[in-house]
Amino acid sequence: MKQDLKTFQGKGEAIVNYQINIVRAWIPVLLSCTLIAQPGFAEDKDHAEKPAVWVPNKLSDGQPDVQGFWRPANQGTYSLVNPRNGQDGKPDKDGKIPKRPVKPSRIIDPADGQVPYQPWARAKQQHVQANFNNPVSQEFIDPQARCFPGGVSRQQWWHNTEIRQYPNYVVIIGDADRRIIPLDGRPHIPGNIKLWMSDSRGHWEGNTLIVDVTNSNAKHRLSNEGDFSSDSVHIQERFTFLDANTYQYQATYEDPRVYTRPWTVSSKQVRANTDEPDFEAWEYACIEGEKNTDNYITEKIVSQ
Amino acid sequence: MRIINRNKDKQTFERSSYASAFKQLSGAAIFVASVTLVGCGAPHIKGQDNVATTTADILRTADGKPDLSGIWQTLSTADWDLEPHQARKDAPPGLGVVVGNVIPYQPWALEQKKKNFDNRAELDPRRKYVMPGIPRANYTPEPFQIFQSDKQLTFIYEFGQTVRTIHANDTKHPEGHIDWWIGDSRGHWEGDTLVVDVTHFNDQTWFDRSGNFHSDALHVVERYKPIGPDHIQYEAVIEDPKVFTKPWTISLTLYRHKEKDFQLLENYGFTFDYEKFYP
Numbered sequence: 114m115k116q117d118l119k120t121f122q123g124k125g126e127a128i129v130n131y132q133i134n135i136v137r138a139w140i141p142v143l144l145s146c147t148l149i150a151q152p153g154f155a156e157d158k159d160h161a162e163k164p165a166v167w168v169p170n171k172l173s174d175g176q177p178d179v180q181g182f183w184r185p186a187n188q189g190t191y192s193l194v195n196p197r198n199g200q201d202g203k204p205d206k207d208g209k210i211p212k213r214p215v216k217p218s219r220i221i222d223p224a225d226g227q228v229p230y231q232p233w234a235r236a237k238q239q240h241v242q243a244n245f246n247n248p249v250s251q252e253f254i255d256p257q258a259r260c261f262p263g264g265v266s267r268q269q270w271w272h273n274t275e276i277r278q279y280p281n282y283v284v285i286i287g288d289a290d291r292r293i294i295p296l297d298g299r300p301h302i303p304g305n306i307k308l309w310m311s312d313s314r315g316h317w318e319g320n321t322l323i324v325d326v327t328n329s330n331a332k333h334r335l336s337n338e339g340d341f342s343s344d345s346v347h348i349q350e351r352f353t354f355l356d357a358n359t360y361q362y363q364a365t366y367e368d369p370r371v372y373t374r375p376w377t378v379s380s381k382q383v384r385a386n387t388d389e390p391d392f393e394a395w396e397y398a399c400i401e402g403e404k405n406t407d408n409y410i411t412e413k414i415v416s417q
Numbered sequence: 418m419r420i421i422n423r424n425k426d427k428q429t430f431e432r433s434s435y436a437s438a439f440k441q442l443s444g445a446a447i448f449v450a451s452v453t454l455v456g457c458g459a460p461h462i463k464g465q466d467n468v469a470t471t472t473a474d475i476l477r478t479a480d481g482k483p484d485l486s487g488i489w490q491t492l493s494t495a496d497w498d499l500e501p502h503q504a505r506k507d508a509p510p511g512l513g514v515v516v517g518n519v520i521p522y523q524p525w526a527l528e529q530k531k532k533n534f535d536n537r538a539e540l541d542p543r544r545k546y547v548m549p550g551i552p553r554a555n556y557t558p559e560p561f562q563i564f565q566s567d568k569q570l571t572f573i574y575e576f577g578q579t580v581r582t583i584h585a586n587d588t589k590h591p592e593g594h595i596d597w598w599i600g601d602s603r604g605h606w607e608g609d610t611l612v613v614d615v616t617h618f619n620d621q622t623w624f625d626r627s628g629n630f631h632s633d634a635l636h637v638v639e640r641y642k643p644i645g646p647d648h649i650q651y652e653a654v655i656e657d658p659k660v661f662t663k664p665w666t667i668s669l670t671l672y673r674h675k676e677k678d679f680q681l682l683e684n685y686g687f688t689f690d691y692e693k694f695y696p
Contacts, residue, residue: 401621
């Protein structure tokens with residue numbers, strides 16, 4: 114009925130129980146967080162827009178009531194441009210590598226589906242990507258694999274999220290991160306404060322929650338492929354609720370230090386746990402179960 | 418779903434159907450409170466001396482329950498040491514928050530506590546920024562925010578990744594035992610007090626930086642009683658038959674943050690040692 118406890122006991126626990134060489138083999142899988150069982154890729158309508166005819170129930174402060182558990186229709190933080198739920202599988206006995214199904218790029222603007230990096234930034238991203246499977250030093254380990262907060266947009270397609278609404282607030286709870294989004298029009302915090310999950314200010318326009326995001330510490334990555342921004346990034350999010358069970362998430366990244374132009378990611382989100390009306394999200398305890406992510410480093414493993 | 422009534426506006430309060438019911442209850446509540454005080458045999462209940470039960474000043478939700486929404490923080494030094502203590506190199510002084518001043522350890526556990534104290538700089542789980550457990554999360558010297566609806570309360574703590582749901586929808590604890598860092602919280606209202614039963618703990622957290630500890634048999638009953646618009650009297654009865662000779666109680670006041678535009682920030686302190694790798 115409720116989520117399997119073992120699933121929630123933190124991937125770190127799982128890691129330390131394996132032999133180190135097995136850990137190594139499983140790193141890409143763990144990084145993409147497939148331990149949380151998810152239904153397979155749902156029908157891909159990531160880029161479809163429906164006319165906003167849905168009339169939601171309203172909460173006492175006038176917000177559309179969109180509370181509950183949501184999941185990305187296409188789950189997986191492995192890649193922005195070739196979204197898939199984890200890396201390709203291990204070779205079978207005939208040496209064939211099972212390929213994960215790849216979905217269209219999450220990037221809807223620009224039209225080529227690529228992050229419009231400046232040349233130096235593209236080189237940096239590719240350097241991290243090239244070392245992802247064989248991390249020889251600390252900086253190649255995705256911070257997400259250490260149970261660090263996933264960042265604002267990555268939270269949307271990492272695991273399920275729960276939206277809770279209270280007067281003047283939207284709260285989004287993920288497994289290893291949470292966002293408190295005030296709706297009262299207050300100014301952002303001072304610019305020198307940088308946060309893993311940034312600073313969010315929201316307001317509703319009809320059925321669309323628009324969130325202005327600043328103060329990112331930019332230490333998280335946007336995918337396992339080394340996608341990144343600087344801590345000057347400014348993100349505009351749009352949560353457009355299309356009906357009682359669907360919303361379209363979009364985030365536009367603007368960061369003149371890293372990109373040549375603004376760009377936009379998009380992800381369809383659908384209701385989760387619909388067959389379990391009394392579903393409760395239980396304690397995840399990610400960092401608490403983590404023993405030592407330094408063991409991800411390949412050289413260290415080889416030397417042991 | 419919910420509006421905040423500032424019941425300083427007495428007329429609003431008087432008009433509500435809850436008001437009349439409350440008048441009948443308040444006399445009984447005072448009587449019960451007196452009996453409780455006498456029953457404890459404690460001439461001095463910490464933190465409760467200046468509790469003026471000015472219920473008219475309590476913020477209330479549309480259905481008449483106290484509204485605990487807001488950002489709260491202790492001013493006590495409980496996180497350094499629950500028991501009375503003078504200043505020392507690694508702790509500011511404090512009168513303590515333990516009712517009766519002394520935690521009733523079993524002999525073996527008192528020895529363990531002393532060992533913990535001697536090695537506190539290395540052994541306090543807090544230094545790893547893991548979830549601090551209950552009740553410690555509530556007196557960690559950083560703010561936490563309560564969001565309240567009629568079915569559940571969400572507690573988000575600035576410290577670590579601690580997010581806590583207090584289910585207040587008549588559901589029961591899941592079957593267990595389950596090893597959780599902040600346990601499983603089920604709450605209900607008794608008059609103006611939110612009573613929360615918390616169980617399913619692991620044995621990995623301490624109550625403070627002085628090595629006060631518990632086992633996985635820990636059971637906590639919390640009581641959140643607003644004593645004005647900006648103060649909650651917080652009490653937790655702590656029971657653990659593997660470690661203590663009898664249940665014991667802490668009592669402290671939670672203060673509302675009143676600063677304009679105050680908000681929680683982050684303290685994901687477990688990232689500090691690695692941030693240099695992600696410039």
